[in-house]
Amino acid sequence: MNVFLLPGSLINEIEKMLYSFWWGHNSANYQGLHWLSWERLSVPKVFGGMGFKGLKAFNMAMVGKKVWKLVSSLESLITRLLKANYFPQSYYFGASIGHNPSYVWRSICSAKDVIRRGFQWSIGTGEYIPVWDHPWLSNATRILPLTRLHLEWPSITVSNLLVISQKQWNVELINAFIDNAIARNIFNTPLFPSITHDVPAWKFERDGAYLVKSVYKDIRAPPMVQPNISIIGEVHNATSFQSNSSILYSNDVTLKKLYWAHKFNSSILY
Structure with a gap:
């Protein structure tokens, strides 16, 4: 299950x-x-x-726990195996189900929307966090890949927007190439020196830990709250x-x- x-x-x-x-x-x-x-x-x-318990929602939350390992342990063996087979040039959230996938991969893909709702990056070096369509801004919005910048920098990561030595935003670069509204959101996103590497966080828990109980509540919440x-x-x-x-x-x-x-x-x- x-x-x-x-x-x-x-x-x-x-x-x-x-x-x-x-x-x-x-x-x-x-x-x-x-x-x-x-x-x-x-x-x-x-x-x-x-x-x-609603078994369908509970099953989805349990599968989501495996997906969480996939997106939080980027160097693990299973992550590298699945990435090589199903999304070698992309990330999990940008991966498609593909042709003739295994049932495990089908199950993992089915939990994508559930994980996306609660997934939030805590910025360390920024090298593992894509700028486009990823939840790394403090207000949980995403920068959609619809601008000319995406064509010029399709694989840009958050590290390219930082002054790494000082753990600060590269204000000059951001103001020069990104429009004002998005730039303000970037500058309002805090950078903590104590976070030294990129850490996925579950935004519905204070400590950022993925809990099946928390995810189950989130899945069941829309029709009931x-x-x-x-x-x-x-x-x-x-x-x-x-x-x-x-x-x-x-x-x-x-x-x-x-x-x-x-x-x-x-x-x-x-």
Whole structure:
């Protein structure tokens, strides 16, 4: 699960088994009473669900951990092997899936958008950081390769914009060749002497570490982080539910009590 992207049909079968177990399906004659869909149950507890893992999102976050090793350990054996086979003249984010790829490479490519959302460079020497279409500016914007400079300097790295000996931006060079708006973003990007080599950082964690938990939350966040959450056709305030939910989960209650509390909560019943 942390190497391959599981087929959707397999994930559906696993979730069906979990779903049936939860609702008491134990024979061909008794399938239990299904009060909520699996999608509703996998909503986080603070929004009224049971917080069960969405296997597709969890699988993607696990595969993303391998991708993170690929983009953060540039000199590792597996990185050099994949680079030689699939993107010899490019970087991971600029690589295509290619012709007749292995299933491992297909899985790695599938996590590209997930990694791109949280990927941010911390600038050391700048020699490993391409200027074009990479997240190295402090405001997380990218310099798109749409200008004449890209034609003249297609392989320019951030190190070419630095005065390496002083760990400062080359103000004269940047002002001469880059337009004012982009130049301002560059000058507003801090350079820390303590960072001596280029370090990829996961921007959703303070220490920059890639955590499967953090990535899973990011994948699941778009449809759920809203001021009002509709659980089943009924809109309620997420903040008020969060306060009630925290009380419920902070108490030492049995699984049976928790089950019936959710089943008869007026916010999540049909």
